[in-house]
Amino acid sequence: MSADSPRTAGYARRRRGLWIALAILVAVIALVVFHIVNRKPARIGAPAQVVSVATAHRGDMPEILRSLGTVTPLATVTVLPQLSGYLTEVGYQEGQDVKKGQFLAQIDPRQYQISKQQAQAQLAKDQATLDQARADLARYTQLYQKKSIAEQQYMDQKFLVEQSEAAVKADKANIAQFDLDLAYCRITAPVDGRVGLRLVDPGNYVTPSSSTGIVVITTMKPTTVQFTVPQDSLGKVLDRVNSGAKLPVTLYNSDNTRQLATGTLYAMGNQMATSTGTVTLRANFANDDEKLYPNEFVNVQLLVDTLRNTVLVPTPAVQTGAPGDYVFLVNADDSVSVHKVTPGPSDGQYTAILSGLSAGQTVVTDGTDRLSDGARIRVAQAQPASAASAPATPSSAGAAHGNGRRHGAGQNTGSTSAS
Incomplete structure (x- = not known):
């Protein structure tokens, strides 16, 4: 029993040392794990962009105002008949360019020719009555000067002459009216431009109350473009216009890929549109190549000034x-x-x-x-x-x-x- 004590004691010491070493190893491992988990990442500078x-x-x-504009012809005329009658002839082709005074259509003139002949006959009758009344007045004047007739008779004849003169004037006015009607029977172009599609065919009875008219004539060249500018930009435009500057205007097509024409600003509206806060401006264009079509939408660039x-x-x-x-x-x-x-x-x-x-x-x-x-x-x-x-x-x-x-x-x- 005593002989085994040293051996037992050594065994216990070795066992205790083993536990201590194991505890130390566990502590070291825990410390390493804790250090790894809680280690702050190394700072890396943000990369350059x-x-x-x-x-x-x-x-x-250049100081440019951009806006959407509309091609507005100088004149768009709906030709209406000025009297009633049957349309006997059309003297234009659809889409044709016409000059002012060119023949467009003819209304049957026979009724007005007959009315003119009646007025001429009435004029001849009244003229004869006037000549007779004047001759009588000349004879009555001599008799009145000789005191051979009463003054009342002389004055009545004088008034009769005046009545006959008035009748002659009325007859001449009637003849002039029928001459005008006959002129209205021949319808001509009031302006230079291009006629549109035919609205009335020959054979139809037309009247002055017809709202569609006979044809529509639109001037193609020169033409204008109307566009608006906001009220915030109006002051600079007014300063330039009042100084006498001719502000150039350039037009582009609807998607701004092609230049259409160049012109100048020539007119400004006299009122601000309260609903939009804009003022309407108008620019003039020669349009010799007719690239600008009436009522076409275009993109407008108004050069107001240039910063140097x-x-x-x-x-x-x-x-x-x-x-x-x-x-x-x-x-x-x-x-x-x-x-x-x-x-x-x-x-x-x-x-x-x-x-x-x-x-x-x-x-x-x-x-x-x-x-x-x-x-x-x-x-x-x-x-x-x-x-x-x-x-x-x-x-x-x-x-x-x-x-x-x-x-x-x-x-x-x-x-x-x-x-």
């Missing part, structure tokens, strides 16, 4: 958001900062900056939706200055009313160039 940039430069920017030597940037560089209108200005350390600006007119490709930016400063033009103030950038491809040497002309802009500027998170919204 790839953007496109451009340099602000100076140039000329102003700061220009590509239109996508101008953003609109919580700060207002701004650009992302490229700093020397390849970062960007939000820079508030005051934009002016735009031609679609470029936008004028009235204040807040100087020529030579670099702005971001593409990739702005991923940027924020202070973000790091990497330029993908810098736009050469030669490519931005001059803004696009109004005719090359080819944009509808309001060229887009990016807003906030890359959305586009319309911005009028001058309104």
Whole structure:
């Protein structure tokens, strides 16, 4: 029993040491696991955003008002008969160009010719009565001077002559009226223009009360275009017109892909439309090629003025958001900062900056939706200055009313160039 005690004691010590080592190992493993679970991720710098940039430069920017217009002929005439009768002849072809005074249609004149002959016969009768009354008056005058007849008889004859003269005048007026009716039987073009489709065929009985008329004549050249401008832009237009300037107007087709004509502004409405807050303007066009068709819808560009030597940037560089209108200005350390600006007119490709930016400063033009103030950038491809040497002309802009500027998170919204 005593001989086994040292062996038992050694066994107990080894067993206790094993438990201690196992506890230490478990503690180390727990510590490692705790360290791994609670370890903070290594900080990695935000990657630079790839953007496109451009340099602000100076140039000329046209101030253009864009609007939807309607081709309005100088004259649209519905030819109506001025008397009643059967239509015996039509002297035009549908769609034909006619000159003023050209024969269009004929109404049966026989009834009016007969009425004229009756009036001529009545005139001859009354003229004979007048001649007889004048002869009697001459004889009565001599007798009255010799006191051979009463004064009453002389005065009655004098009045009879005056009555006969009035009857002759009435007969002549009737003849003139029938002459006019016969002229009305031959219907001619009141203006130069183009006739439309035939409205009445020969053989129909026409009257002055006919609302459709015989034919419609529309002047094709020259022609005009009516369009509107908002009241906010009216002041500058008035200033230019009152100074004697001839404001040029350019027309484009409905999808703004093709230029149709150029003309000048020549008339303005005298009242503001309260429902729309706009004023109607009218421009004149030669239309020698007849590309402008009556009542056609066209896109109108009115050149009000031109800003000379102003700061220009590509239109996508101008953003609109919580700060207002701004650009992302490229700093020397390849970062960007939000820079508030005051934009002016735009031609679609470029936008004028009235204040807040100087020529030579670099702005971001593409990739702005991923940027924020202070973000790091990497330029993908810098736009050469030669490519931005001059803004696009109004005719090359080819944009509808309001060229887009990016807003906030890359959305586009319309911005009028001058309104």
